[in-house]
Amino acid sequence: MARVYVAGVGVTRVGRHYGRGLLDLAAEAAFRAIDEAGVEPGAVVVTNMLASRLQEQDSLGAYIASGIGLRGRPALHVEAACGSGGAGLYTGYAMVRSGLVDSVLVVGVEKMTDYPTSTVTSALAQAADAEYELFYGASFTGLNALMMRYYMERYGVDRDTMSEWPVMMHENALINPYAQLRRRITREDVARSQVVADPIRLLDSSPIGDGAAAVLLVSEELASKLPEKPSVYIAGAGAATDTVELGSREALDRIPAARMAAEQALRAAGVRPEDIDVGEIHDAFTINAILLIEELGFAERGKAARALAEGRFRPGDRPTLNPSGGLKARGHPVGATGVYQVAEVAMQIRGDFPGVRVEGAETGIAVNMGGDGSTLTAFILRHA
Amino acid sequence: MARVYVAGVGVTRVGRHYGRGLLDLAAEAAFRAIDEAGVEPGAVVVTNMLASRLQEQDSLGAYIASGIGLRGRPALHVEAACGSGGAGLYTGYAMVRSGLVDSVLVVGVEKMTDYPTSTVTSALAQAADAEYELFYGASFTGLNALMMRYYMERYGVDRDTMSEWPVMMHENALINPYAQLRRRITREDVARSQVVADPIRLLDSSPIGDGAAAVLLVSEELASKLPEKPSVYIAGAGAATDTVELGSREALDRIPAARMAAEQALRAAGVRPEDIDVGEIHDAFTINAILLIEELGFAERGKAARALAEGRFRPGDRPTLNPSGGLKARGHPVGATGVYQVAEVAMQIRGDFPGVRVEGAETGIAVNMGGDGSTLTAFILRHA
The missing domain is CATH 3.40.47.10 (Thiolase/Chalcone synthase)
Structure with missing residues (x-):
C-alpha cells in the first residue's frame, strides 16, 4: 500500500478568542496547512464536537469547506466527542488510501468560550x-x-x-x-x-479554550509531484x-x-x-x-x-x-x-x-x- | 481497484416508535444486515443528525457499536445534516477500499418523535x-x-x-x-x-419519523469467502x-x-x-x-x-x-x-x-x- 504523507499542517493559538468564530479559526489553520503543502485539497473532513449544541450549526463539512474557498469538494463532519480529531484523521487517511481523492484536509475546530460555563460543561458531558x-x-x-x-x-x-x-x-x-x-x-x-x-x-x-488545527494528507503519487516532497508520512x-x-x-x-x-x-x-x-x-x-x-x-x-x-x-x-x-x-x-x-x-x-x-x-x-x-x-x- | 459489495441490508419501519430509543432502532437494522451478510463487520460508521440536540448523546460511533455487541471495533459518527447517511456511506466505502478494514457496517439512525415539534424543527433548522x-x-x-x-x-x-x-x-x-x-x-x-x-x-x-437503516459493505476478497457471494456492488x-x-x-x-x-x-x-x-x-x-x-x-x-x-x-x-x-x-x-x-x-x-x-x-x-x-x-x- 502506497504511503500517505503529511504535506502541511497549521494550528491556531489555543485560548479565549472572543472576537472569532468557528469559520475564522478553521480558516487560519486550514490556510497555513494549504500554504505549507502548496496544493489545494481534494476533500475536507471537519472534526468538531460541540457546534451542534453551542453554535447551533450542523453540516460543518460543507460549511467550513465552502467558507475557506473549497466549495464543491467532498466534505463531511466526523464526531467522536473529544476523540473527534483522531476519528476524522482516520477518515481522511482512509479516503486518501482508498484512491477516491488524492488529498484531504482534515481540519479540527472548536469554539467553547462566549458561552456560560454551565452550558459548555453540559455539552461536554455528552x-x-x-x-x-x-x-x-x-x-x-x-x-x-x-x-x-x-x-x-x-x-x-x-x-x-x-x-x-x-x-x-x-x-x-x-x-x-x-x-x-x-x-x-x-x-x-x-x-x-x-x-x-x-x-x-x-x-x-485541561482548560476550556477555542482553537483549530489542520493536517493536509496527500497520496504518495501527489506527494512526489509537489515542489518539495513532504518529509513525514503516516x-x-x-x-x-x-x-x-x-x-x-x-x-x-x-x-x-x-x-x-x-x-x-x-x-x-x-x-x-x-x-x-x-x-x-x-x-x-x-x-x-x-x-x-x-x-x-x-x-x-x-x-x-x-x-x-x-x-x-x-x-x-x-x-x-x-x-x-x-x-x-x-x-x-x-x-x-x-x-x-x-x-x-x-x-x-x-x-x-x-x-x-x-x-x-x-x-x-x-x-x-x-x-x-x-x-x-x-x-x-x-x-x- | 477491487469492488466493494453490499453484503447485507436492514431497515426498520419508519414511524413514531414511541417505545424505542436510538440504540434499539439501530440494533434492529444492524442485526438484519449482519444476518443477511453472514459476517460480523470490521468497523462501524454511524450516521445521525439530531442526537446531539435531542438525545443529548455524542460519541454515537462507540455508543452504537458497543450497544450492538461490536465493542472494540473502529467506529465513528458522520454528520452532514439530512445528508448524513450518504456522507457516512461515502466514509464506509472509503474505509473498505482503503484496505484498513475488510468490512464496514454503515448504520443510520434517527429518533425524532417524543419531543415537542418546536424542538425538533429548531434542531432540523441547523x-x-x-x-x-x-x-x-x-x-x-x-x-x-x-x-x-x-x-x-x-x-x-x-x-x-x-x-x-x-x-x-x-x-x-x-x-x-x-x-x-x-x-x-x-x-x-x-x-x-x-x-x-x-x-x-x-x-x-416529508414527515417527522423515527427509523434506522443499515448497509454492510465488504471488500471483494471477503465477498468471495462468504457462503453466498453478494449480488450487488457499489x-x-x-x-x-x-x-x-x-x-x-x-x-x-x-x-x-x-x-x-x-x-x-x-x-x-x-x-x-x-x-x-x-x-x-x-x-x-x-x-x-x-x-x-x-x-x-x-x-x-x-x-x-x-x-x-x-x-x-x-x-x-x-x-x-x-x-x-x-x-x-x-x-x-x-x-x-x-x-x-x-x-x-x-x-x-x-x-x-x-x-x-x-x-x-x-x-x-x-x-x-x-x-x-x-x-x-x-x-x-x-x-x-
Whole structure:
C-alpha cells in the first residue's frame, strides 16, 4: 500500500478568542496547512464536537469547506466527542488510501468560550452516556475521578506523584507560542487547587479554550509531484472503541481501546513502542495520561506515575511525551485536539516545532481519546 | 481497484416508535444486515443528525457499536445534516477500499418523535446557516420555499403539476411495509393541505419519523469467502458540497453539488444516466426532487415537473424514481435517510424489495442531500 504523507499542517493559538468564530479559526489553520503543502485539497473532513449544541450549526463539512474557498469538494463532519480529531484523521487517511481523492484536509475546530460555563460543561458531558450516567447525576469529571481514585488506591500512588504530570505539562508549554497556559506550576499548586470532583483538582484538568488545527494528507503519487516532497508520512493508523458507559467496561484502571488502537498502528508501521521518540497523548485529566502511558507499553501497569516522578518522558528522555504541553497546558479545544496532536508530532519529526523540540525525532505517536475511553485512535508518523 | 459489495441490508419501519430509543432502532437494522451478510463487520460508521440536540448523546460511533455487541471495533459518527447517511456511506466505502478494514457496517439512525415539534424543527433548522439565515428569521422550509417559488415562476409550472411528485410518492408507498405514510392522496389534497411556507404545503413535505437503516459493505476478497457471494456492488461513489447559505449559491433553481456528485459516481461506474433502471432521490420537499431530476440529467432544465405529469419516472418507466415512496411517504428519519436509499436500491437490484418492484433492475442510483443543497452524495449500484 502506497504511503500517505503529511504535506502541511497549521494550528491556531489555543485560548479565549472572543472576537472569532468557528469559520475564522478553521480558516487560519486550514490556510497555513494549504500554504505549507502548496496544493489545494481534494476533500475536507471537519472534526468538531460541540457546534451542534453551542453554535447551533450542523453540516460543518460543507460549511467550513465552502467558507475557506473549497466549495464543491467532498466534505463531511466526523464526531467522536473529544476523540473527534483522531476519528476524522482516520477518515481522511482512509479516503486518501482508498484512491477516491488524492488529498484531504482534515481540519479540527472548536469554539467553547462566549458561552456560560454551565452550558459548555453540559455539552461536554455528552461524551458520557446520557441514559445510564448523566441522567443519574454523574458528571464527566466525576467519572474520570472514579478512575483516578481507583488507580491511586490500587497501586498506592499519592497525590504528589500524580501531580508530576500537570507540572511537566505546564513546564513543556512555557515556550510553546500557541499554548493556552504558559505558566509554571508546582506540585503544591496542584494539591492546593480547587477540587472539581475528588481526587481531580482544577490543575488536573485541561482548560476550556477555542482553537483549530489542520493536517493536509496527500497520496504518495501527489506527494512526489509537489515542489518539495513532504518529509513525514503516516506509517500506521489504528482505531478502537469501548462502551461509552464506564460501568460496563473491563476495569476502571484500563483503557483497552487505547491498547487495541495502538497495536493496530504499531503493527501497520512495523514499529515497537521502544522505537518511538515522541508522543502526544490525550490528557484531558491527569488520570487519562497515566493510564494511556501504561496501555501504550511505555510503563508497566501501575507504574506510570512513579516513572514520571523518576524523570521519565521529559524532554531529553525517549519517548518524550507531550512536548506541546498536552491538553493540560497547550489546551483542549475538544473536537480539534486530535488534529493538534498529529500536527505537533509531524512538526517534531520535521524539526520545526516552535516549542520544546525532540531533537532527531524519527518516529512519533499521537493518541486521541473520546469520552473516558470510548473512542481511541493512534497514528504512527515517521520521517520519510 | 477491487469492488466493494453490499453484503447485507436492514431497515426498520419508519414511524413514531414511541417505545424505542436510538440504540434499539439501530440494533434492529444492524442485526438484519449482519444476518443477511453472514459476517460480523470490521468497523462501524454511524450516521445521525439530531442526537446531539435531542438525545443529548455524542460519541454515537462507540455508543452504537458497543450497544450492538461490536465493542472494540473502529467506529465513528458522520454528520452532514439530512445528508448524513450518504456522507457516512461515502466514509464506509472509503474505509473498505482503503484496505484498513475488510468490512464496514454503515448504520443510520434517527429518533425524532417524543419531543415537542418546536424542538425538533429548531434542531432540523441547523441544516441551514445559523448566522446568515436562521438568526435573521428564515426557516428551513422557508428557504426551500424560495427555491420552489422561483422554479414555478421561472418555468411557468403550476401548483397541480408540482403536486404530481407527492401524489406519486404516496402511490408508491402504498405497498411498502416499512413506509410511514401508506395512504393515497390526490393533487387536490396537496393543494388544499396546510401552507407551511408558501408555496410549500404540508403534503409537499416529508414527515417527522423515527427509523434506522443499515448497509454492510465488504471488500471483494471477503465477498468471495462468504457462503453466498453478494449480488450487488457499489460501482461508483461521488460527493460534493456547496455553501450552506442559500444566498451565496449559483442560482435558486440549481443544485450544482448534485450534478458534481452524480458525475463522479457515473464516471467511476462507467454508466450514463440513461443506463439507470431505478433511483432513490432526496425529496424532503417536492422542489428537491424536481431539481434533482434535472441535475441528474433525467429531464431538461425546467421540465422535470411536466415530465412527471406526463407519466415519467413511475413504476414501469425507466428510470423508476423512488419506488419506496421516497422521503415524502416512506419517511425521512433524517440522518438515516441516505442509508435507507442505498439499502432500497440494493434490494431492487437483488429483486427482493418488499414494495413496488422495478423488475430486472440492473443499475441504480441513490442521491442523498444535506440541507437545501449543501452536501450531496451519489452512489451507483450494479448487479454483480
